[in-house]
Amino acid sequence: MQAATAEPARIGIELQRSFRASPERVFRAWTQPVALREWWCPPGWVAGEIDIDLRVGGAYRIGMSRTGAAGAGVSVSGHFLEVRPPERLVYTWRWEGAFAEMPETLVTLELRGSDNETQLTLQHDNFTDLGLRHQHRSGWVSACDRLDRLVTPPTVVRDRPAAE
Amino acid sequence: MRDGGWVTRVKAAPQPAATGETAALTDIFAALSDPIRRAIIVRLTSGPCSVTQLSAPFAVSAPAISKHLAVLERCGLIVRWKSGRVHYCRLVADPLAQAGAWIEQHQAFWERQLDALADYLDREQSTCKQPPPSRQE
Numbered sequence: 002m003q004a005a006t007a008e009p010a011r012i013g014i015e016l017q018r019s020f021r022a023s024p025e026r027v028f029r030a031w032t033q034p035v036a037l038r039e040w041w042c043p044p045g046w047v048a049g050e051i052d053i054d055l056r057v058g059g060a061y062r063i064g065m066s067r068t069g070a071a072g073a074g075v076s077v078s079g080h081f082l083e084v085r086p087p088e089r090l091v092y093t094w095r096w097e098g099a100f101a102e103m104p105e106t107l108v109t110l111e112l113r114g115s116d117n118e119t120q121l122t123l124q125h126d127n128f129t130d131l132g133l134r135h136q137h138r139s140g141w142v143s144a145c146d147r148l149d150r151l152v153t154p155p156t157v158v159r160d161r162p163a164a165e
Numbered sequence: 166m167r168d169g170g171w172v173t174r175v176k177a178a179p180q181p182a183a184t185g186e187t188a189a190l191t192d193i194f195a196a197l198s199d200p201i202r203r204a205i206i207v208r209l210t211s212g213p214c215s216v217t218q219l220s221a222p223f224a225v226s227a228p229a230i231s232k233h234l235a236v237l238e239r240c241g242l243i244v245r246w247k248s249g250r251v252h253y254c255r256l257v258a259d260p261l262a263q264a265g266a267w268i269e270q271h272q273a274f275w276e277r278q279l280d281a282l283a284d285y286l287d288r289e290q291s292t293c294k295q296p297p298p299s300r301q302e
Contacts, residue, residue: 012273013268014268014275016272016275016276016279018279020282020283020286021286021287022286022288022289022290026281026286026289027286030282030285030286030289031282033173036285039285039288039289040278040281040282040284040285041278043281053207065228074256104191104194113285120287121279123275123279125271127273154214
């Protein structure tokens, strides 16, 4: 076999969104339990326990349950790989109680902006070897491989150039 | 800005996720994590082909290709068969559709979350802008 150019999976999604708020405010809203309680849960759901240890290696867990329903509910948990307020946050992501069989994935948040506007880029990637993925960070590309690449026929899959 | 602030890079058009004893998503994503295996999948989207044809664009040995095909076969992404002396393989759509459904669910999830965050930030902002109640009186 060719020299192991084992690449982490880059199948995932990337979203971009602008907010009328500074990166600091967006970052806080994303990482503080008191703020998450206000917006995280979709309609029909209420926040449960939210624990966030916002530092590299720190763990987080965000629980929620259906309004009025008894039961275990659903939570998202993981740990932080990069914490650089207010511009970058990388953390692992695992659902419990939802999306059965879902592998652990990676969420990367990039915030750029000014006093009253933030451009947020969110990547949610699936990957199979976290360590490997982290080593390859310099080679991260700004766009995820898309599923539609699988159905567009370039004969050879080329790596995209590095983001920088 | 809220309006038109969206850019979404994934446009998967998956079928409903296959149910039953299909391969675990983890295995599918693991299989797709290799660039050569992805390229093989891409090639097979245009139809079944012989393993020899399939190997042609890759600078890897036949045994290496065979290993990649075995990985893809194990998680149900392809099937292989033999006709005379020629080995063929073709794509199986279900596992890919599963992976696509996974992506679509999460895309919808994040779109909703970002909407909710934008609403929250607007609410927070308007609350902050109001003068304290004591001065209003």
